[in-house]
Amino acid sequence: MADENSHLLATRTVLYPYGCSNSSCGYCNVKIGNKSYMMLAGIDDRNTTLGITPGDYKDLLDRGWRRSGNVLYKPDMKGSCCQEYTIRLEAGKFKPTSKQRKCVNAWSRYIQGLDHKREQVHKYPIPREEKRRRRRAGFNLIEKVHESEYANMKIQCPVEPAHNFEIKLEENTFTAEKYELFKHYQTVIHKDTGVSESGFKRFLCTNPFKPRYSTDSGGRKIGAYHQCYYVDGRLIAMAVLDLLPDCVSGVYFMYHTDMSQWGFGKLSALREIALAIEGGYGYYYMGYYIHSCPKMRYKCEYGPSVILDPEHYDWHPFDDAFRKSLDAQPYLSLTQERKIAAGEVPALSGNEHPSTEEVVETPVLPEDEQPDIEETPSSPEEASPTVFTSDMSGVLRKEDIESSLGDVTIVVGAHIATADELSTWESQDIHDPGSLSHKLAEAVATLGQVVMARSMICLAL
16 A cells, blocks of 8 residues: 555656645735735755656646645735736647848858858758749748758758857756746846746746656656757756646747847747747647736737636637627626537626536746846735635635545655545534635635645645
């Protein structure tokens, strides 16, 4: 039994519920305006119990969750000052705009240098038939993003380019060079005076996944990575990425400001879309879209994208009609509105939520436009609301999950059991916010029954 428990703890999602939390908003700077439900998915390398499988995290993305380091959080969209909509792009359908194409071409010309281009044309001219093929093919995103890389340039032409540009996909480990880039970016772009190594490690170098790094059945890399941009051996930009089953999820991006003129927001987004296409990940997740935040408008430029419905977790086209609707109605569930119009469900009010869970298919950051790095929400002890009193969108109703709470798998130390095996379970009152049954109900309501069936809840750190 001990060996079986050890295997389950090492391979299954194990989360510690923090509860609801209020914090200041990094998008509109309203104090205590951002509300969310949080769970801890890891502490440090010494703790091997907590953690989330990449597949479960992908499913949580499709329920409106995100992560900040090892903290998973689901925004309370109705109760917050800014509504955070999950947005994703089907990478294979992406068509770059003329501005995006020009940005890629300009970067290639900079890396090549004028002398390189002239010598190439003179000594190593491109065959006429190849020129015709390229014109017929048009702008090929995959070819273009790799065109400026040193290895590819040397294959195409023996002449040395003006600069040596390399891309390295590395594990999300800490290095002094990465931290110095982060410190520069935060200080210069965001005027952040509280930058620290510990903060950098906590937000952008921690890995909550079980296993930390792996490959799936298709040979795709899975885990938390840093995509590092090197010019002449110097780290000039870095994307923080989660490579998950069926998607590339952008977490953060930073660059050195002496490279600002090259539009690294566009360059990074295009390269991450290309990574999703080449790797067969399918989708590219750009984090949250916040309609009221002008800094988020750049996400409208990458399409065709879809928006996650906050109540029913299906997807809607992220088109002009949707955005116009958000002008008048910041919180919008198109699926719920259609069901109400069709008489399938009554209009929601108060703490009512859809009682059925729909199973759906399973930060690119522009230059000078990225919001401040998200801080971990404040401790839940500072906030009294719970999932069931805050009118949180898209959660299961307490009444619908009460009878099955005893079946929730819990972890106490190295011991695994179901909740109803606890000696105190019969005395638990789900209506008491301080009770274990209430905390388990919050976890089930926010995670959803599909993910919960594959997960275990840790009762103590």
